[in-house]
Amino acid sequence: MNAQMNLRAILAIYRFEMARGLRTITQTLVSPVLSTSLYFIVFGAAIGSRIDEVEGVSYGAFIVPGLIMLSVITQSISNASFGIYFPKFIGSIYEHLSAPASFLEITTGYVLAAATKAFAIGIVILLTAFLFVDLQIDHPLWMLLFLTLTCLSFSLLGFIVGIWATNFEQLQLVPLLLIQPLIFLGGTFYSVDMLPGVWQTISLFNPVVYLVSGFRWSFYSMADVSLGWSLLAIFGFTGICTAIIGWIFKTGWRLRD
Amino acid sequence: MADIVRVEGLSKSYKGGFQALKHVDLTIREGEILALLGPNGAGKTTLISCICGITSISAGRVLVAGHDNVTEYRAARSLIGLVPQEINLEPFETVMATVRYSRGLFGKKDNDAYIDEVLRQLSLYDKRDTQVRALSGGMKRRVLIAKALSHEPQILFLDEPTAGVDVSLRKEMWQTVAELQKRGVTIILTTHYIEEAEAMADRIGIISDGQIRLVREKQALMHELGRKVLRIELAQPLTEVPAGLDTYELSLAKDGAELVYTYDVQSDGTGITRLLTALAERGVKVRDIRTEQSSLEDIFVDLVEAEGQA
């Protein structure tokens, strides 16, 4: 009996979370699209016009993959963390804990929903980017794969943050204190080899570097680190997050008294 | 009746070391209404949480229809519906969406017709498309019940279903519970209202300080330990109990407008006839009489007090 997956629970959580997203669709879509447009205007057009091309790609186009990553990562984390934090906060988590559903099913439901929303935002931003710059996508399938994996892995991370957080401040602090620096120092707006030597080495410990690099490669066939390392990093990151979640549900940490 | 839930040697210590349950043994019979009666902090919610899988168990085990609720949690949990003590509802969801969600979580196929029926039964059908936050407190509690029933459970736990609910709603709730029982659902409810346990339960368990003090058939319990009260409404108020009636346990109530006679149900002869005759002889005019079952209240108070002294 325990071996039989409760797929309906996954579906129920997924539908529920997607409906929540649809109710706030303006908020969900408008704000990332607006802020990315501003980035394009400021960095791409205003400042970018004074910056040289990076390896033959105009600066405006160069930052597109990084900008998409920036939004997608923040959105994945905030969607997934809020998704699980909210029932914890209002107490309706009792239902998940008393349902015949495993940690795998509950996590899958929340993470898939958060990843779907982030993915949609990523695509919308990509489309917006076409309005501002000439884009080329050399490897569209790889592009989609990297986008998908990024959405999934950072939704997993967001899910952990949501379980860990005991108040709204913590919920917002993590993306701010941890994720923002990782993203901004992750080669979002520059190529890692533009950094001074020491920082290049430090950057190699930043998982975002590998994601942005792989993602940018799918656009312009240029990368800071090799494709293999990018893939390895993203799978490693996903694996670690999954293991942490497994441990959380096993021990009931922050969920079960 | 077969046992549907068996709690064996269940202990629960919270982080920090507080032991909320101390080696609890309890069997719940299929189809019954069992009331767990106990003061605040007795461990009622903890016991329910352990059975339903919300709280981890420190020692002992729980079998639900023979399934261990830890190792075979899917089989065990799918039989149980839980109505929690607190109103923990997503405020922005509609009634229908939130009930449908519960059904899905429990792995049941969508069945809006069934949910509609549940909502109708709980007088919520009109509100099915209303957001939860717009409902009254009583309705919210019924939404919790609808969620618990959404997956057609065989066992329903109601944790203080009428706490903070006004009298008419409380009566309504009792009726709902009775109807559920008729449909074959086993019901366990917790309460610290004695009258509620008396009104609804087939069996009553008394819990205090993390221990089950006793579990009895309600009737047996009352018979075993019960006393009754006869309230005699007087035509003219008295200032004191008439002389010469010392053999009766009498007191005055309602500013002397009522004479209260407490007697033992088990003793031979209640003494009522003799008392009334004696009153008539003393010229006391009786307007009305009625009896009251205050038994469980006494038992309850006795137990809690006895424990306090121990």
Ligand SMILES: Nc1ncnc2c1ncn2[C@@H]1O[C@H](COP(=O)(O)OP(=O)(O)O)[C@@H](O)[C@H]1O
């Ligand atoms: N999460 C918790 N952590 C520590 N102590 C708790 C927790 N929940 C309940 N308790 C304690 O356990 C005891 C029993 O609580 P509870 O089961 O809620 O009682 P009841 O439902 O009978 O009022 C109380 O003393 C309470 O303070």
Ligand SMILES: [Mg+2]
């Ligand atoms: Mg309680």
